[in-house]
Amino acid sequence: MEKIKVVVAGASGKMGSEALHMIKKHDDLTLVACVDLQHTGQKVSEVAGLPDFDAVFYDDIEVCLTDVEADVLIDLTSPKVGYKHTAAAIKHGVRPVVGTTGFTKEEIDTLSAQCSEQKLGAVIAPNFAMGAVLMMQFSKMAAKYFPDVEIIEKHHDQKLDAPSGTAVKTAELIQETRKQKTQGHPDEHETIDGARGADYDGMRIHSVRLPGLVAHQEVIFAGPGENLTIKHDSLHRESFMSGIKFAIDHVMGLDKLVYGLEHLMMDND
Numbered sequence: 257m258e259k260i261k262v263v264v265a266g267a268s269g270k271m272g273s274e275a276l277h278m279i280k281k282h283d284d285l286t287l288v289a290c291v292d293l294q295h296t297g298q299k300v301s302e303v304a305g306l307p308d309f310d311a312v313f314y315d316d317i318e319v320c321l322t323d324v325e326a327d328v329l330i331d332l333t334s335p336k337v338g339y340k341h342t343a344a345a346i347k348h349g350v351r352p353v354v355g356t357t358g359f360t361k362e363e364i365d366t367l368s369a370q371c372s373e374q375k376l377g378a379v380i381a382p383n384f385a386m387g388a389v390l391m392m393q394f395s396k397m398a399a400k401y402f403p404d405v406e407i408i409e410k411h412h413d414q415k416l417d418a419p420s421g422t423a424v425k426t427a428e429l430i431q432e433t434r435k436q437k438t439q440g441h442p443d444e445h446e447t448i449d450g451a452r453g454a455d456y457d458g459m460r461i462h463s464v465r466l467p468g469l470v471a472h473q474e475v476i477f478a479g480p481g482e483n484l485t486i487k488h489d490s491l492h493r494e495s496f497m498s499g500i501k502f503a504i505d506h507v508m509g510l511d512k513l514v515y516g517l518e519h520l521m522m523d524n525d
């Protein structure tokens with residue numbers, strides 16, 4: 257069996273290190289390199305807390321992808337860095353599996369066009385937790401009947417982007433079925449800026465950042481005399497790993513970029 261050769265960018269971060277442990281558990285995956293700003297030239301096995309791999313750390317994606325032969329790049333970095341890494345992977349014919357959030361729609365469209373041109377598979381998923389993907393799909397279903405909806409996402413206080421990628425994706429999916437509506441009182445005004453949260457097509461997104469949280473979201477729908485809350489909690493970053501493995505397996509057979517794991521999990525294109 258030919259193993260899938262994987263590079264992990266952001267490998268010593270919270271998600272990247274979890275991804276290394278996931279790779280270690282799967283015989284059909286092999287780690288060929290890591291990209292990060294620290295540990296350049298060191299073996300993964302030499303870094304405290306990381307699993308026993310001989311693959312080495314690079315601090316530059318171009319050098320890395322020129323040096324090693326890879327099938328897949330897992331990117332778990334930050335918005336600007338992740339975009340640069342994904343574009344570099346596509347240029348090198350390496351399939352990106354991107355968990356990094358905070359890409360703009362224009363950036364996703366550009367990467368998508370590059371993949372289509374090269375007939376190269378790629379997956380960008382704002383959330384790899386299967387339960388979160390279902391939470392988003394259930395929200396899309398509910399929005400057809402409940403146009404009044406607010407999204408509350410809660411994350412750890414080290415998160416760089418707000419709203420979360422999951423909240424943005426949820427709002428995009430809700431927009432597909434929700435009858436457009438500007439919510440709240442027509443004369444409402446904020447006495448403190450931002451009190452009503454971010455406005456996405458007339459619905460509101462609220463971002464909470466607190467130490468100790470991992471990743472949590474509630475989507476609250478309301479109609480006359482009733483509430484429906486759809487809620488998902490990631491209690492540990494292990495929750496994202498089965499989705500990353502699922503994406504790696506599928507990306508090998510794709511010839512375009514897929515944005516959102518739902519396109520691979522269910523036949524709803």
Ligand SMILES: NC(=O)C1=CN([C@@H]2O[C@H](COP(=O)(O)OP(=O)(O)OC[C@H]3O[C@@H](n4cnc5c(N)ncnc54)[C@H](OP(=O)(O)O)[C@@H]3O)[C@@H](O)[C@H]2O)C=CC1
Nearest residue numbers: 266268269270271292293294332333355356357382383384
């Ligand atoms: N799709 C999903 O299911 C999930 C997505 N995420 C997303 O994943 C991303 C990472 O999250 P998290 O692990 O919590 O963040 P961390 O801050 O813990 O990790 C980020 C990593 O990126 C590295 N990095 C930063 N700049 C560069 C650079 N210029 N070149 C190479 N590496 C760099 C950091 O290295 P250094 O420490 O050396 O600076 C660090 O290892 C975020 O965008 C987050 O939103 C998170 C959870 C789930």
Ligand SMILES: O=C(O)C1=N[C@H](C(=O)O)C[C@H](O)C1
Nearest residue numbers: 357382383415420421422471
């Ligand atoms: O930064 C995080 O932690 C997470 N980021 C993703 C997002 O922005 O939605 C996925 C998950 O919520 C965890």
